[in-house]
Amino acid sequence: QEKSDFRVAWSIYVGWMPWGYLEESGIMDKWADKYGIDVEIVQINDYVESINQYTAGAFDGVSATNMDTLSIPSGGGVDTTALIVGDFSNGNDAVIVKGDGSLASLAGKPVNLVELSVSHYLLARALDSVGLREADLDGVINTSDADMIAAFSTDDVEAVVTWNPLVSTILEDPNATKLFDSSDIPGEIIDLMVVNTETLEANPDFGKAMVGAWYEVMGLMAAGDAEVLTAMAEASGTDLAGYKAQLASTEMFYDPVDAVSFTQSAELPSTMASVAEFLFDKGILGEGAPSADFVGVAYPDGSTTGDANNVQFRFDTTYMQMAADGAL
Amino acid sequence: MSFVTATDIFQFYGRRPILERVNVSVEEGEFISIVGASGCGKSTFLRLLLAQERPTRGEIRVADAPPAVEPGLDRGVVFQKYSVFPHMTVRENIVAGESFRSRFGWFSGAAKTKARKRADDTLARIGLDHVANQYPATLSGGMQQRLAIGQALAAKPRILLLDEPFGALDPGTRLSMHDFLTELRAETGMTVFMVTHDLEEGFKLGDRVLVFDKPRWDPTDPNAYGATITYDFDARDGGIPFQRIEEDTHVLQPA
């Protein structure tokens, strides 16, 4: 149904920092006014909680990864559209051990990570690459991201999988060795702004305002605007240099054209299929899920993976294309 | 007709009989002392008179009205302990005797001023005017009981029930409380029931002394039977019968 007030949630992560800046700088308001609507951008400390809240209907959109979107809102029957494909992790997520070692040496070791998160997925892919399985480890230990750094400094912990800015902090420890990171599986961990499909269909202006505002900031970032970047750096608890270092391992789509072409690429469906397989394997798609194909994902060209009769996750380049065309 | 009549009262707690077939009638203005061994049911009988509990069988009528179902304005009571409100000053305690029957238990404006005035009169009469603004906890036991009686009387009940009112007091204080109670009673002419452990006290103050005891006794199970009124003395001759009963009942047998 049509409405004029929208709320979207975001949480602190390199590629999502623009959302905070959008709200603070008034750029979002500017774009919302242009379309005669109101958009409130709310920061949530706890990433999972923000997605849960979106799924429960408290928000119209949320910043999330492709994997969590598939498992939580889409798996929960909330038809969700990826409005903005912001970036993919290109080194921001990493498998780190204490001392020297290789992926193969992880066998028989416990690994601390946020279970069922993209870290878990990264670990699964890393193990795949050397022919190991999770069962070959001495278990994975669910560890809150808030305590990952503290955890790494205890003797119990031998290996962790986590994301930035924690990765860079942990790697400051001379004893820490990075074994594998998301640059080894480029394009598989994708950071999105997803919105409720129904809401978007009923309110195209909402999509236009969001995308317009986003790419205005992207333009500023691409130009290396120090003021903008510093604001984002401080909001994420680091300094300009630290933030730039994080951006270096993030493949930001500053230009909507890049985002569109990435979204339309042939790799995306196979990535999503492998993510779905992972989720199904972990039982995250719900015990009722008969197979990994339980939830359908639709792509810009109209093709789908998974159950075509149960499409709950849509990659839609319409709005990004408008930005690319300068039609906003 | 008598003022208070108890007819065939039985009281059980669970399956245990406490009182059995208690019958008594009392004229208006009589002072009834109740004595008996510890645990024989004196307080229970008082609770029945108060309508705090209803008897398992039988009924108690006051002035031929239907049996009361709960305590009310017509019956005043003073217990051995906890008889005044600890959170109110002495004066407030007396005012409560009048104000509690109002909608919210508060007086305000002129009613308040008047009630305080009357309370101060009462306090002067019971000799507590010098501590009107103190809290009960700062008073001696005797003063607290005097306050409790004053408070009960402020509500102008038709019957006053006293459960060992002086049980926790010094012998000296006790004697002065006897005088106090005798005076008050002469003034108001109220019907009084007083439970006491002290036979002497019972005979000194009472017009009649009711002795509660078990008429039947099962040595293997002391709780098999309840108590009833075994003696009903006329004590108006000033306590002389005291010596006479001492041998007859086992009120005074070692526990």
Place this chain on the structure above:
Amino acid sequence: MSFVTATDIFQFYGRRPILERVNVSVEEGEFISIVGASGCGKSTFLRLLLAQERPTRGEIRVADAPPAVEPGLDRGVVFQKYSVFPHMTVRENIVAGESFRSRFGWFSGAAKTKARKRADDTLARIGLDHVANQYPATLSGGMQQRLAIGQALAAKPRILLLDEPFGALDPGTRLSMHDFLTELRAETGMTVFMVTHDLEEGFKLGDRVLVFDKPRWDPTDPNAYGATITYDFDARDGGIPFQRIEEDTHVLQPA
């Protein structure tokens, strides 16, 4: 020399005097009753005798030994309440009278068997053998106090201190406790100090009756002065002086 001597005892709590210049000496085997108004310091004096507290000034000596600094085996005590261990059965309470002086407070093996045997004898003597395995809470007040006295005696103290031991009992039970105590005392010939509220009881049981009272009295500040021994009666003639003192002291004045 006397057995117990208290010399020039002063006791202050903070700046408030409770006892002033108390002097008394007692022969071995005497039964001393202590009476006085509520709050005048009787229990305080007993605590000093017990060495639970040390006097602000003056000293108390027993058998010319240096003043004790804490309660010990030579002084037994029975309070009005809490005088037995609630978590032990009646028999264990008596055994405790002997076993507590051992390293861990426990007897085992033969010592245990013997102590239980002796405890059963004691229980038989004090008439509690039928409840040996019950806990104190299931006993009547009189039985509890009998147990407390039996326990105190099991430790064979040289002095027995009683603080209103029968204060919470029925008149009937009280009388039987008097007999019990008189008997026990005849057997052991112990020195006894007993605080009581009941003048009659004091004179009935005591060889001497000490009356504590304030010799000076400041009407504006009742706490300005402490109490001392104002009368020291010889009561061996069986309580007759009772009537004589009633007028002389203000022990019995209304509180």
Place this chain on the structure above:
Amino acid sequence: MRLINRQPGVVLKTTLVALPFLLAFVAYSIGSEIRLAENPSDKLLPAPSTIAETAERLFTQPDRRSDRILLWHDTAASLQRLVLGVGIASALATIIGLLIGLLPHVRATLAGFVAVLSMIPPLAVLPILFIVFGLGELSKVVLIIVGILPFLIRDLSQRVLEIPRETIVKAETLGASSLVIALRVALPQLMPRLIQAVRLSLGPAWLFLIAAEAIASEQGLGYRIFLVRRFLAMDVILTYVIWITFLAFMMDLALRRLSQKLFPWTEAGL
């Protein structure tokens, strides 16, 4: 008749007891119904029947991945931590409580310190605990101990102080040493209060257990709840919450029974 004097009859009483549970159930069912009507695969308020199915599955069917019935493993892991934590805390609190309550020197030393310690919010010092005690079982047990020990010590030392001075003086006149007084007079009288105090601290103990398991763990009831939060499996969360509530309730009941059984002298009245 005044409301305060009106007693419900047996039938009415039973109805009244059941009423709020029923109302809560009905309210939930309706809420669930409404949401499910909108979105049949809504996970937020699963239908009671779904919860029942999930519960049955959780209680009886082994996990596909590990071939173990996870709920029982979680329960065993959590209970072990809880019992260890509460047990150690109780033992420590009893000893320290006795010392504080009985010995003036110890009281002077520790009473103020414990009062200040009890004000520190344990969740805030979690990172320190992790570093000092590692991430293993130990740290979870320690968090429980740190969480409830100050309260237990304060409560128990207070109880020791409340033991009637008369009993202690009596023991002294029977020749008891400080040790005997502690062991034979104070300790036995403290035990019923200990059970009481443990009952009171079980709530916080569960809380700290769940908090610790949420932060770093491989199994446990709190771990599972926070894990499945990742895919909003409310049917699992609710089953676990009901199960934890049931466990907590049974523990409380067991302790109450135990106290009645072990310490007849506290209950027996004339």
Place this chain on the structure above:
Amino acid sequence: MRLINRQPGVVLKTTLVALPFLLAFVAYSIGSEIRLAENPSDKLLPAPSTIAETAERLFTQPDRRSDRILLWHDTAASLQRLVLGVGIASALATIIGLLIGLLPHVRATLAGFVAVLSMIPPLAVLPILFIVFGLGELSKVVLIIVGILPFLIRDLSQRVLEIPRETIVKAETLGASSLVIALRVALPQLMPRLIQAVRLSLGPAWLFLIAAEAIASEQGLGYRIFLVRRFLAMDVILTYVIWITFLAFMMDLALRRLSQKLFPWTEAGL
């Protein structure tokens, strides 16, 4: 002389009181020293001097980005939530406690339900609370209320039941209605116990506040601790922990004073 009878003198006593604080400080300093000697940039146990500097900075210097002194803002935000939560819970508990304690019908209806509710670990239902009450201020206040209300209700209704029946019967004989008994007899006697109960539940209230702020918040003491926990900024965490402890201690003290001030009749003895 037995240990239990040995009293420390005034000087010794003061020393003993200070001793454990001193020891804790020295132990920390040594630990910090050792770690810093090994790795001068160790963040875990910052030197006391570093903490002092950080504390000074936090208390006095405005944040560059927002130009506000964050610590004061965090304190204001947290205290507001805490006071609201505890205040509302107390008010509700007083009313419900009075009803349960005085009216047999309400007692039958609610006593069991509240007992079961009090067994639910609030942290486990945190996700549910967030979903039902959203992530705003409301949810934090609600978590505090949900966390402490069952305890408060149980405690206060118990206290109402403990009011000597004699006082209530006396009020009845003075013609008091149920309402008057509740307002003029039970309520005033409940107030000191309420303060007592609030003091006891302040600890859990802080806990729930910190837990709630950790998950969704933009300011607040718990929020800041969890935010900087990601970077292991122990100097900030410790400053905040000490500050929270101090606040909790002062609140406790204030409540105790308040109780003595407001209810002289509970203290005054003959």
